[in-house]
Amino acid sequence: MRKVTAGLFHSVDGVVQDPFNFQFDSFDDELGTGLTKMINSVDTVVLGRITYQEWAGYWPNAPRDEDFAAFINPVEKFVASRTLTEPLEWENSQLIKGDVQQFVTDLKGRDGGEIAVCGSISLVRQLFFAGVLDELTLMTHPVVAGSGRRLFEDGDPLHRLVLENQSATGKGNVISTYSLRKD
Numbered sequence: 001m002r003k004v005t006a007g008l009f010h011s012v013d014g015v016v017q018d019p020f021n022f023q024f025d026s027f028d029d030e031l032g033t034g035l036t037k038m039i040n041s042v043d044t045v046v047l048g049r050i051t052y053q054e055w056a057g058y059w060p061n062a063p064r065d066e067d068f069a070a071f072i073n074p075v076e077k078f079v080a081s082r083t084l085t086e087p088l089e090w091e092n093s094q095l096i097k098g099d100v101q102q103f104v105t106d107l108k109g110r111d112g113g114e115i116a117v118c119g120s121i122s123l124v125r126q127l128f129f130a131g132v133l134d135e136l137t138l139m140t141h142p143v144v145a146g147s148g149r150r151l152f153e154d155g156d157p158l159h160r161l162v163l164e165n166q167s168a169t170g171k172g173n174v175i176s177t178y179s180l181r182k183d
Contacts, residue, residue: 001108001109002044002107002108002109002110002112002113002114002115003108003114003115003134003135004046004104004107004108004114004115004116004117004127004132004133004134004135005038005042005114005115005116005117005133005134005135005136005137006116006117006118006124006127006128006133006135006136006137007035007038007116007118007136007137007138007139008119008121008124008136008137008138008139008151009023009139009141010138010139010140010141010151011140011141011143011144011145011148012140012141012142012143012144013144013145013146013150014150014151014152015145015146015147015148015149015150016121016148016149016150016151017121017148017149017150018148019141021145021148022141022143022145022148023141023143024141024143025171026141026142026143026171026172026173027141027171027173028169028170028171028173030169030170030171030173031139031169031171031173031175032067034139034167034169034175035067035068036067038116038137039067039068039071039116041113041114042071042075042113042114042115042116043075043076043112043113043114044075044076044077044078044107044112044113044114044115044116045072045075045076045077045078045115045116045117045118046077046078046079046080046096046100046104046107046115046116046117046118046120046123047077047078047079047080047117047118047119047120047123048079048080048081048119048120048121048122048123049079049080049081049082049083049084050119050120051118051119051120052077052079052081052084052088052090052093053084054119055072055090055118055119056088056089056090056093059072059073059090060073060090060091072118073090073091073092074091074092075092076092077090077092077093077094078093078094078095078096078103078107079093079094079095079096080096080100080120080123081095081096100123100126100127101126101127101130101132104117104127104132105132108132117133121149121151124136124151125151125152128159128180129156129157129159131180133180134179135164135177135178135179136177136178136179137175137176137177137178138151138175138176138178139173139174139175140173140174140175140176141172141173142171142172142173159180159181160180160181160183161178161179161180161181162178162179162180162181163176163177163178164177164178164179165177
């Protein structure tokens with residue numbers, strides 16, 4: 001069975017929205033190497049509407065020699081949206097039809113590499129709390145963002161986690177990968 005993963009840039013105070021506002025100079029070669037390793041095992045991406053629209057406006061025009069552009073443009077992309085219609089403009093993109101949790105669960109049963117949920121805070125939350133997301137990686141930058149949307153909110157259901165892996169980079173980024181505890 002394929003694994004479903006998500007990785008989000010994260011501030012110490014929990015902000016995941018618009019990380020370009022708080023990453024500053026903390027994005028280092030070690031973090032880049034870790035991201036490259038993660039995307040090398042991914043052959044399918046799931047996006048929410050907002051992330052899709054933002055990325056479809058940028059990545060198709062980005063220099064093809066950028067590592068992420070070389071990955072994200074040709075990869076198979078599925079988009080969760082109630083308002084977008086097909087055909088989608090970005091290459092290898094199609095809408096998810098029906099229930100997104102069931103769709104991603106069905107994707108897990110198909111042949112292929114890892115499935116990555118990219119950006120898409122609401123979608124990451126939904127799949128995480130439903131138990132469909134197998135691993136959540138938080139790349140915490142050494143900064144307090146002060147404002148912005150957080151991944152977890154007051155009133156979220158209690159979930160116990162297992163720390164699967166953790167490392168730190170030379171510039172103080174902490175990369176923590178969690179899974180849901182099964183008991």
